Amino acid sequence: MDTYQDFPIRQDLSFFNFLFILSQVFGGIAIVLVVAWGAYYNQGFAGPSSPGQWFNWHPLLMTLGLIAIQGDSILIYRALRNEAKPRLKSIHAALHFVAFVFVVVGLKAVFDSHNYAKTPIPNLYSLHSWIGISAVIMFAVQFLAGFVSFLYPRVRKSLRSRYLPLHVLGGTMIFILSTCAALMGITEKNIFNKDYHKLPAGAQIGNALGVCIVIFVMLVFYLVSQPAYKRIALAEEQVLPLDYSEEENTAGNSGAIGGDN
């Protein structure tokens, strides 16, 4: 709909910048809380030889991968709007790759801690695990499809353009599913630790972690869904309709968050 814009275009990004910083603050607090939760209230972090403590890597790595890094990777097209598009795509892919590695190790931590517990715990019985594993599978499929579509040079441009809105919408849904899984995981851990209703320090930390995750996710959602904060193609991208700039204007009306990547 909005094809090449006249430039220079002025965007008032002061509120965007404020909310972006706020999102990073809440994302940062979430990481601090999940570390504190594992280190001080859930017996600390350790390797696979101590299944109970090895487990603690699960919430930490999942929060890092599926919430913090995935969120920032979605935000990157608007947060680093002055970078060239190919560079943004590479950073987006690299961040998602790091997130994926964290997720794989995070999954190993939870499976190991179940399998090697004194009394082994079944895997994949809870709603948390069903939604979580679905999010991870969708994440992997989306990562592969995105990589092939947008970074492999031989893909037809028309195919790229048609896939982009689906990629954006799929990413949004995976991010929301990840959030649901995180909140259910926190709920499980808080209840399993007993005395949740008395709200001991560990449960307070768990709840606060959940609240920070929700605020972070809502801020990301808001920042990438506001059309006023849409990334405007750089001057050189507008002048030269290069290979990579052709996707610029196809997703703006996709309706989902992150419609400008």
Add this chain to the structure above:
Amino acid sequence: MDTYQDFPIRQDLSFFNFLFILSQVFGGIAIVLVVAWGAYYNQGFAGPSSPGQWFNWHPLLMTLGLIAIQGDSILIYRALRNEAKPRLKSIHAALHFVAFVFVVVGLKAVFDSHNYAKTPIPNLYSLHSWIGISAVIMFAVQFLAGFVSFLYPRVRKSLRSRYLPLHVLGGTMIFILSTCAALMGITEKNIFNKDYHKLPAGAQIGNALGVCIVIFVMLVFYLVSQPAYKRIALAEEQVLPLDYSEEENTAGNSGAIGGDN
């Protein structure tokens, strides 16, 4: 961005219709499951004199109000696209009013069942309750603001137009928060019922309920975020720029779901 369109415009809605029916099927199954969950696996439904069974109204009424009705009320602008805009707005408001009544009774059920249990259970300690009560408060504020802005006749049109994208985005966030709260609530109930890891029938129903809710919500999210399925203003709304048609074209680029209401 997209102002008055030439008409008649052809929209291929066959896939929309298929997915819409699918959404109603999964929403319907969710209701059946939450009733079965209460009736057969959680000691049945009863009035306030039996706190344990009175509780069962909580998941039922919340699923009805915050998931099923709220979802369909968001969908209505696209599902009943041939209705006139003022009628759609009235149905949207009426559905949200019904949802709100369900939610209030659903909250009373959980507070009562906590307060009047043999051993009273504290209120509002869990992450589920924190996120859930936030969703309800935001729902109430949004309902009031929406009612005043879009149905009270004396509000300035420019104010309406400016509020609409925020209303749409706010509604999306409340719907997602409600989903998170529902999934955490199911997780809580499944764990409190013990033996969750053995996946007894009640836990299977709880998990299946969660999966149906997630599929319903994702279908709603998809259907209202696809620009191809956007409601096109009726001929008479296009010819006559009446009071109510002025909002038609302001939210299309809001980026969030339901951008056409």
